[in-house]
Amino acid sequence: MFKSLLLFLLSLSLTAAHAQIAVKADLLFTMTGDLKPIKNAIILCSPDGTIQAVGTDIQIPEGYQTLTVKVATPGIIDAHSTVGLSGILNSPKHDQEQLEKSAPIQPELRAIDAYNGRDPLVKWLRDLGVTTVHTGHAPGTLISGQLMVVKTNVPAITSLDDTLVPTSAVAATLGSSALSKSPGTRAKAIALLRAELLKAQAHARKISTAEADDEKDAPAPNIKLQILVDVLNKKTPLLINAQRHQDIASALRLREEFGFNLILDGAAEAYLLLEEIKAAGIPVIVHPTMGRPFGDLENMTFTLAAQLHQKGIPFAFQSGYETYVPKTRVVHFEAALAAAYGLPREIALAACTIYPAKILGLDDKIGSLAPGKHADLALFDGDPLETTTHTTHVIINGKLVSSTAK
Amino acid sequence: MRSRNLLALALAPLIAFPLIYSSARESPEPELKIQAFTNATIYPVSSPKIENATLLLKGDTIIAVGPSDQIDIPADAQRIDATGKTIIPGLICTHSHIGSVSGADSSSPIQPEVRVLDSIDVRDTSINKARAGGITTVNLMSGSGHLLSGQTLYLKLREGNTVEDLSIKLPDGSLAYGVKMANGTNSIRDNGPFPGTRAKSAALVRQKFLEAQVYQKKRAKHLEENDPEKTFERDLALETLADILDGKRTVHHHTHRHDDILTVLRLKEEFGFKVVLHHVSEAWKVADEIAAADVPCSLIFLDSPGGKLEARDFEWRNGAELEKRGVLTALHTDDPINDSRWFLRNAAIGVRAGMSREKALEALTLSGAKILDLDKSVGSLEPGKQADFVLLSGDPFSIYTRILETHIEGKQVFDLEDPQDRLFAEGGYGAGHNRQATGCCFYR
Numbered sequence: 009m010f011k012s013l014l015l016f017l018l019s020l021s022l023t024a025a026h027a028q029i030a031v032k033a034d035l036l037f038t039m040t041g042d043l044k045p046i047k048n049a050i051i052l053c054s055p056d057g058t059i060q061a062v063g064t065d066i067q068i069p070e071g072y073q074t075l076t077v078k079v080a081t082p083g084i085i086d087a088h089s090t091v092g093l094s095g096i097l098n099s100p101k102h103d104q105e106q107l108e109k110s111a112p113i114q115p116e117l118r119a120i121d122a123y124n125g126r127d128p129l130v131k132w133l134r135d136l137g138v139t140t141v142h143t144g145h146a147p148g149t150l151i152s153g154q155l156m157v158v159k160t161n162v163p164a165i166t167s168l169d170d171t172l173v174p175t176s177a178v179a180a181t182l183g184s185s186a187l188s189k190s191p192g193t194r195a196k197a198i199a200l201l202r203a204e205l206l207k208a209q210a211h212a213r214k215i216s217t218a219e220a221d222d223e224k225d226a227p228a229p230n231i232k233l234q235i236l237v238d239v240l241n242k243k244t245p246l247l248i249n250a251q252r253h254q255d256i257a258s259a260l261r262l263r264e265e266f267g268f269n270l271i272l273d274g275a276a277e278a279y280l281l282l283e284e285i286k287a288a289g290i291p292v293i294v295h296p297t298m299g300r301p302f303g304d305l306e307n308m309t310f311t312l313a314a315q316l317h318q319k320g321i322p323f324a325f326q327s328g329y330e331t332y333v334p335k336t337r338v339v340h341f342e343a344a345l346a347a348a349y350g351l352p353r354e355i356a357l358a359a360c361t362i363y364p365a366k367i368l369g370l371d372d373k374i375g376s377l378a379p380g381k382h383a384d385l386a387l388f389d390g391d392p393l394e395t396t397t398h399t400t401h402v403i404i405n406g407k408l409v410s411s412t413a414k
Numbered sequence: 415m416r417s418r419n420l421l422a423l424a425l426a427p428l429i430a431f432p433l434i435y436s437s438a439r440e441s442p443e444p445e446l447k448i449q450a451f452t453n454a455t456i457y458p459v460s461s462p463k464i465e466n467a468t469l470l471l472k473g474d475t476i477i478a479v480g481p482s483d484q485i486d487i488p489a490d491a492q493r494i495d496a497t498g499k500t501i502i503p504g505l506i507c508t509h510s511h512i513g514s515v516s517g518a519d520s521s522s523p524i525q526p527e528v529r530v531l532d533s534i535d536v537r538d539t540s541i542n543k544a545r546a547g548g549i550t551t552v553n554l555m556s557g558s559g560h561l562l563s564g565q566t567l568y569l570k571l572r573e574g575n576t577v578e579d580l581s582i583k584l585p586d587g588s589l590a591y592g593v594k595m596a597n598g599t600n601s602i603r604d605n606g607p608f609p610g611t612r613a614k615s616a617a618l619v620r621q622k623f624l625e626a627q628v629y630q631k632k633r634a635k636h637l638e639e640n641d642p643e644k645t646f647e648r649d650l651a652l653e654t655l656a657d658i659l660d661g662k663r664t665v666h667h668h669t670h671r672h673d674d675i676l677t678v679l680r681l682k683e684e685f686g687f688k689v690v691l692h693h694v695s696e697a698w699k700v701a702d703e704i705a706a707a708d709v710p711c712s713l714i715f716l717d718s719p720g721g722k723l724e725a726r727d728f729e730w731r732n733g734a735e736l737e738k739r740g741v742l743t744a745l746h747t748d749d750p751i752n753d754s755r756w757f758l759r760n761a762a763i764g765v766r767a768g769m770s771r772e773k774a775l776e777a778l779t780l781s782g783a784k785i786l787d788l789d790k791s792v793g794s795l796e797p798g799k800q801a802d803f804v805l806l807s808g809d810p811f812s813i814y815t816r817i818l819e820t821h822i823e824g825k826q827v828f829d830l831e832d833p834q835d836r837l838f839a840e841g842g843y844g845a846g847h848n849r850q851a852t853g854c855c856f857y858r
Contacts, residue, residue: 095720096720097726098720128719128726132719280843302846306845307846309841309845332751334716334717336717337718345759395811396762
């Protein structure tokens with residue numbers, strides 16, 4: 009108790025020791041309204057880690073540390089990653105925590121129990137401007153576990169408050185990457201999933217019966233079924249990784265049958281089902297533009313994001329899950345390439361800032377720059393989407409977390 | 415089909431000796447087409463960028479490059495207005511695995527007798543995609559899971575039915591290729607005959623090269639004696655290594671960690687072979703030693719470090735550190751590690767981390783040609799060189815720039831306007847399926 013009080017006081021004094029940050033940007037993408045940037049803008053960060061003011065006619069009060077940059081954007085948000093679980097060394101039993109293959113369905117595996125915010129890849133992304141990641145269990149088994157939303161300045165999960173959302177989604181995979189001995193076929197995979205969701209429905213019924221009737225015992229606690237009950241109750245979305253069109257169609261069919269909140273992930277052949285996806289009103293977290301065109305991704309196209317945008321389907325970019333090298337991708341690099349293939353530039357930027365914030369239900373906090381929102385910023389010496397541009401500074405909760413000019 | 419093979423045969427001497435080509439030569443061949451790409455921004459690479467420039471080709475060969483007002487375009491030339499477009503030399507990838515290439519099997523760690531030549535699928539979509547990426551010349555290699563996984567093959571990505579149609583002939587009639595070697599963790603395995611440690615890896619390689627030295631002497635003696643009565647028992651493995659010792663073939667050496675890099679330099683010192691360091695993730699740690707050894711490098715820029723233990727300390731500044739020290743540096747895709755269609759972007763990462771734009775473009779073209787000993791015929795836009803070039807929509811290092819056309823030896827092999835080619839350039843339904851190479855351009 010005394011120790012934590014001391015730490016609290018220490019952190020207060022550290023906060024006081026750091027000047028508040030003001031950013032002067034030639035071009036500021038607030039990612040609000042029509043997404044158009046503001047010229048010669050100023051942002052003030054408040055001591056509580058939120059944005060105090062944004063605009064062109066702001067005086068920077070005395071005592072602020074002023075960063076003068078060419079371009080400022082909201083901190084970049086990676087809509088789906090495995091960083092912090094799939095470590096830099098790619099060393100099984102040491103830093104590979106993203107996929108537990110002992111059983112095909114394990115929704116009870118929590119991301120918070122696996123996340124290592126000190127892995128060098130987290131810093132790698134942070135230095136490049138990524139301030140928030142939606143990370144957790146990887147695609148590769150039918151249900152691999154949970155995802156969470158966390159900022160990239162968090163070294164370890166010491167309490168649920170260290171995350172933005174401790175359980176943001178349950179990760180499922182349809183398609184060949186989730187097939188092995190059993191399920192060994194696509195049809196079997198769906199049969200297993202349906203059976204499991206039916207069990208969860210029964211579990212939910214038993215719980216409500218017990219709640220309504222004192223005579224009835226509550227069912228034995230079951231963390232696996234409980235999280236699936238949360239999925240069925242739309243408390244937690246089911247993020248289904250499906251690349252082939254028939255797998256995407258299966259995901260839509262499952263949603264139709266069980267009525268959960270679906271986030272479509274990967275979706276390499278979504279361009280074949282634009283009408284169906286639009287009608288279902290579900291968002292898509294598109295595979296990395298630089299994903300490799302093999303296996304279920306063999307018919308992927310660099311124009312997928314542009315096609316989703318044109319159709320009016322909500323979408324966001326992801327760095328995805330890499331099994332080898334590069335061990336992580338960088339989400340705004342993926343967005344940049346989509347911009348080269350037909351996606352308007354400001355939409356590319358939106359799809360790694362405000363769009364993922366909306367999909368994750370966090371757009372009241374992150375993804376755009378407005379008073380009261382988190383002061384998370386990425387600062388650049390040029391067009392954020394150009395490969396040759398450097399990320400000069402990164403700010404999380406109003407504090408400078410990187411100035412490596414990478 | 416028949417006429418196409420004849421055409422390939424007719425081109426063969428030009429491919430081998432582009433410099434001796436002359437329009438004055440008496441020949442029964444049909445009149446060679448003259449093409450003029452006018453008003454472009456041209457990066458010849460061997461000389462500074464030229465605005466409002468013209469590239470003039472005759473048949474498969476460049477005959478002039480320069481400011482449009484200084485180039486005389488013959489009346490019968492086909493004029494292609496390239497206003498607003500940028501022309502760069504065809505890209506050269508010094509390390510690629512396209513064409514579903516394979517090499518050595520798991521029977522032993524050193525297999526110099528194995529040729530990737532015998533495995534390449536010229537109809538694989540990865541080859542179409544590489545053309546869409548502006549790549550005109552590749553070094554196709556087997557993997558890094560062996561100390562020596564086989565003979566590589568240098569190819570021009572011409573349209574063709576057989577690997578021979580795409581191959582490059584050397585003046586002695588043999589095909590142009592190198593040899594793939596590796597050290598570090600990829601070639602270390604749990605079970606013999608593969609090495610379990612780095613020291614064992616080096617020992618196995620040294621022993622094999624010592625045997626090759628004996629073979630080399632025997633072979634030289636046999637050739638010198640020139641006695642038709644005497645037979646010489648060929649050994650396909652030792653023969654390849656002896657070619658390396660003779661300086662006839664280059665070793666393309668996969669290596670990541672600083673100590674592994676130094677091991678390669680030590681082997682080179684002991685056996686005196688020509689070697690190129692590939693990947694060189696920790697080049698920044700031993701850049702002085704690499705420069706002192708005067709060994710060229712072929713680099714790759716990944717979007718993040720790691721993925722394996724020995725790539726933990728990979729840094730983007732490798733290119734800049736080598737450039738500072740004057741090391742001949744090329745780039746490679748290592749496709750499928752980096753897709754061939756992102757090759758220009760790869761160089762842009764080098765620029766981001768301090769390479770000059772000039773050297774980065776050179777690393778994609780002329781430096782690669784030098785590393786493959788093909789710089790007399792490809793790698794830059796100069797009169798006498800093969801007409802391999804790429805039309806871009808803008809700045810080579812801008813992410814928004816699109817590759818519009820790829821030309822090899824004066825023939826268009828990729829055209830973004832062609833629906834089939836566009837499928838290979840962007841992906842889409844069917845992009846992953848191999849198909850008959852009916853590409854846009856060859857039959858036009």
